Amino acid sequence: MSFKALSLAAAAAVAFALPAFADSTIAVNDAYARVSSKMAKAGAAFMVITNSGAEDDQLIGVTSDVAKRTELHTHKDDGNGNMQMIHVKEGFTVPAGGVHALARGGDHVMFMGLTRGLEHGDIVNVTLTFEKAGDVMLEVPVDLERKPDHGAMKHDEKKHDH
Secondary structure, three states, X not given: OOHHHHHHHHHHHHHHHOOOOOOOOEEEEEEEEEEOOOOOOEEEEEEEEEXXXXXXXXXXXXXXXXXXXXXXXXXXXXXXXXXXXXXXXXXXXXXXXXXXXXXXOOOEEEEEEEOOOOOOOOEEEEEEEEOOOEEEEEEEEEOOOOOXXXXXXXXXXXXXXX
């Protein structure tokens, strides 16, 4: 192979290795989805969204290929000590230079009317829509083994030697 052909092949490999939204200020980490059982008609996804930009961005929508309806939800106290899950139509602000966690018991992606069963290790395609950054496409693994308090937001835990 000539040097020119080799250089072009290397450049193409690097170009395809970069994320589709390389210029985006939004990054998503520690994403996972859950269902309560194999026969569940609903499920949820959780993740940590980081905004490295100089301006706040708003997560305004979400879609997925596994549900008839996918919405942004949160939990709200009804004033009597009962928590209700509600659709947050305006979405969630991801602060400039900050993070917004979608976590159990708080803000999350809700899958309603699942079109197929979800098992541990399956992949769910999710598209997050941001006001400024646009669409961010994710492949979210189904993790039925994760404990409720596990997540990337627990940065102050002591590290254990393995």
